[in-house]
Amino acid sequence: MSVTADKATTPPGxxxxxxxxxxxxxxxxxxxxxxxxxxxxxxxVVVLIAALGPRFAPYSATQFVTTPFSRPSAHHLLGGDDLGxxxxxxxxxxxxxxxxxxxxxxxxxLVLGTLAGVCAAYLRGRWDGIIMRTVDVILAFPxxxxxxxxxxxxxxxxxxxxLAVGISHAPQVARxxxxxxxxxxxxDFVKAVELWGIRxxxxxxxxxxxxxxxxxxxxxxxxxxYSIVIISGLSFLGFSQPPPxxxxxLMINENRLGLVANPWSVVAPAxxxxxxxxxxxxxxxxxxxxxxxxxxxxxxxxxxxGLAGAVMMGELQQFPLDEGVIxxxxxxxxxxxxxx
Amino acid sequence: xxxxxxxxxxxxxRRWRDDHPILWLAVSRTLFGLLTLLAxxxxxxxxxxxxxxxxxxxxxxxxxxxxxxxxxxLQLNLDHSVWYQYWAWLTGVLRGNFGISYAxxxxxxxxxxxxxxxxxxxxxxAGVIGTVIxxxxxxxxxxxxxxxADDTLAxxxxxxxxxxxxxxxxxxxxxxxxxxxxxxxxxxxxxPGSTAWENPSVLVLPGVTLVIVIVPYILRMTRAAxxxxxxxxxxxxxxxKGLSPRRLLLVHALPNAIPPxxxxxxxxLLYLAGGIVVVETLFAFPGIGQGLVNAVDxxxxxxIQLTVLLLAAFYVFVNILSDVVSLLASPRRRLPRS
Numbered sequence: 001m002s003v004t005a006d007k008a009t010t011p012p013g014x015x016x017x018x019x020x021x022x023x024x025x026x027x028x029x030x031x032x033x034x035x036x037x038x039x040x041x042x043x044x045v046v047v048l049i050a051a052l053g054p055r056f057a058p059y060s061a062t063q064f065v066t067t068p069f070s071r072p073s074a075h076h077l078l079g080g081d082d083l084g085x086x087x088x089x090x091x092x093x094x095x096x097x098x099x100x101x102x103x104x105x106x107x108x109x110l111v112l113g114t115l116a117g118v119c120a121a122y123l124r125g126r127w128d129g130i131i132m133r134t135v136d137v138i139l140a141f142p143x144x145x146x147x148x149x150x151x152x153x154x155x156x157x158x159x160x161x162x163l164a165v166g167i168s169h170a171p172q173v174a175r176x177x178x179x180x181x182x183x184x185x186x187x188d189f190v191k192a193v194e195l196w197g198i199r200x201x202x203x204x205x206x207x208x209x210x211x212x213x214x215x216x217x218x219x220x221x222x223x224x225x226y227s228i229v230i231i232s233g234l235s236f237l238g239f240s241q242p243p244p245x246x247x248x249x250l251m252i253n254e255n256r257l258g259l260v261a262n263p264w265s266v267v268a269p270a271x272x273x274x275x276x277x278x279x280x281x282x283x284x285x286x287x288x289x290x291x292x293x294x295x296x297x298x299x300x301x302x303x304x305x306g307l308a309g310a311v312m313m314g315e316l317q318q319f320p321l322d323e324g325v326i327x328x329x330x331x332x333x334x335x336x337x338x339x340x
Numbered sequence: 341x342x343x344x345x346x347x348x349x350x351x352x353x354r355r356w357r358d359d360h361p362i363l364w365l366a367v368s369r370t371l372f373g374l375l376t377l378l379a380x381x382x383x384x385x386x387x388x389x390x391x392x393x394x395x396x397x398x399x400x401x402x403x404x405x406x407x408x409x410x411x412x413x414l415q416l417n418l419d420h421s422v423w424y425q426y427w428a429w430l431t432g433v434l435r436g437n438f439g440i441s442y443a444x445x446x447x448x449x450x451x452x453x454x455x456x457x458x459x460x461x462x463x464x465x466a467g468v469i470g471t472v473i474x475x476x477x478x479x480x481x482x483x484x485x486x487x488x489a490d491d492t493l494a495x496x497x498x499x500x501x502x503x504x505x506x507x508x509x510x511x512x513x514x515x516x517x518x519x520x521x522x523x524x525x526x527x528x529x530x531x532p533g534s535t536a537w538e539n540p541s542v543l544v545l546p547g548v549t550l551v552i553v554i555v556p557y558i559l560r561m562t563r564a565a566x567x568x569x570x571x572x573x574x575x576x577x578x579x580x581k582g583l584s585p586r587r588l589l590l591v592h593a594l595p596n597a598i599p600p601x602x603x604x605x606x607x608x609l610l611y612l613a614g615g616i617v618v619v620e621t622l623f624a625f626p627g628i629g630q631g632l633v634n635a636v637d638x639x640x641x642x643x644i645q646l647t648v649l650l651l652a653a654f655y656v657f658v659n660i661l662s663d664v665v666s667l668l669a670s671p672r673r674r675l676p677r678s
Contacts, residue, residue, distance in 0.1 A: 136372070137376050137379040137383070140655045141383075141651075145614055145617065145632065149388070228504075232506075233506060237621055249506075252506060256510075259518045263514060274504075274507045281498065282498060
């Protein structure tokens with residue numbers, strides 16, 4: 001609890017320097033909350049199914065082993081799909097590509113966005129203008145439309161979809177990171193290092209970046225959830241793995257016609273995608289609630305708008321809610337010490 | 341003397357902005373918006389025209405004779421420089437000439453136009469209904485904050501914001517169209533030549549899907565903004581004067597919550613521009629979202645270009661509109677931003 005006391009007596013200039021392991025503690029505290037634990041558990045279940053599923057699949061994911069849209073039976077626990085393949089086997093085999101793609105797209109978006117946002121805020125002036133105008137232009141493309149535009153040129157390549165989704169995440173991340181960096185770079189410890197004459201690149205990397213961990217964690221969660229939503233949506237539209245391959249999004253599309261005959265062929269993959277996104281979003285919400293206590297940056301709007309989905313996050317920076325921290329619906333959480 | 345004149349000039353310029361902050365914002369945002377659209381047009385053109393090797397071969401297929409490929413190349417200005425091609429395309433677009441659809445062999449505008457009308461009806465309907473429900477529930481949650489209604493709404497909205505549109509849509513189909521009841525069409529079949537609003541039943545499921553997806557954001561932002569107003573000094577003052585709760589909420593709290601809520605409504609309209617792609621395809625609703633997916637399947641470049649340009653123009657327009665409206669709604673912010 002001494003952490004809280006320190007926090008209370010910290011001068012407005014902010015703490016001298018924030019612990020470098022801030023992010024691990026943030027995640028640990030978030031996972032100890034009911035909300036965080038629930039999110040983590042849901043995510044873990046779906047990730048385990050996706051990762052270990054291929055080993056336990058009773059049949060091949062692409063062989064015709066039963067009658068099309070047959071009802072669930074003892075041999076085929078979730079019945080058959082549109083071509084008579086085993087739904088359970090396809091379900092177990094069809095998740096990991098989606099997960100890998102979502103994680104890769106999130107990583108690309110975070111790296112590009114953080115780089116752009118920190119540079120814009122720290123270098124100011126002309127670079128700020130150039131970077132933020134580029135961000136405005138990319139924002140004018142809805143993510144899924146941007147991905148479709150690129151797919152129409154090169155064809156549905158997996159790397160291309162990952163790249164497209166990553167690039168369209170970057171503007172939102174950049175805006176949040178820019179706002180947070182502007183705040184951090186006004187603090188005394190950054191000013192002091194600058195006075196020593198250290199190069200701006202070094203200051204950015206070793207002083208500014210480590211202090212951005214909490215907005216970065218929130219962004220990571222939001223972008224990951226959104227990546228899963230978009231990439232499974234693109235798979236549903238048929239722009240991901242080509243048909244014989246098992247894929248949760250594609251399964252929903254293929255089996256839609258048999259919704260009456262064997263609902264499980266559609267419900268099961270939809271349920272797994274839903275559990276996964278609810279899990280990551282709930283955990284992000286827990287992290288975001290804690291992050292509110294960590295300096296007043298971008299986080300509170302992030303939490304207020306929830307997974308502010310497509311456009312929101314970055315956009316809200318244009319219109320900061322300037323007075324007061326927005327009340328936490330869980331009154332108890334307000335009394336909790338912030339993770340430094 | 342010179343210095344004084346300079347200061348005078350600076351003062352008059354600032355005064356003009358101060359006197360017409362809304363006009364200033366509208367004009368400057370419009371100019372920025374047009375620049376953004378120009379940049380978008382470059383990207384759209386570059387992505388669809390320059391990259392894919394030989395467009396003429398792509399259109400005619402691998403079996404085309406060299407003579408036909410050559411003729412189409414001339415027609416598409418492929419023998420000119422990239423810049424000339426872009427200029428020819430842009431001037432055409434500005435004159436309303438978007439090219440001939442490769443798949444339908446009619447002007448791209450005639451392919452996209454009717455779809456645009458259907459999508460506009462869908463988005464407008466979902467936007468209006470979603471806003472009314474979202475603002476209503478958000479205000480309710482704010483007034484009863486900490487209560488059971490508030491807690492339930494918080495949990496439900498957190499869950500719903502996480503869901504992809506097609507999961508919400510599939511759930512609605514199962515409940516209302518196939519497995520439980522059979523009250524609504526699972527697929528939005530619109531006879532060719534007629535429009536979506538002539539067949540209102542096809543609007544229901546796609547519309548409800550979009551409403552369910554956007555309500556949680558509007559709800560959460562209305563709740564946060566209303567609570568901020570409810571806990572302010574001026575509200576406390578009004579309450580101590582003994583005003584009725586209804587008057588307090590409607591006259592003192594909600595108006596101050598308008599600006600952030602307007603921004604979120606704008607953002608949701610922008611979200612809808614992308615969200616219709618999946619939802620329209622799910623319900624086979626004949627709008628521009630489904631049209632875009634079909635065009636990408638067919639590599640129908642003029643239709644793709646037109647659709648993406650329309651969506652980007654919509655983005656720019658909604659952005660300007662929501663900035664101006666939220667400025668109009670907030671006296672405090674009518675000063676130019678620093």
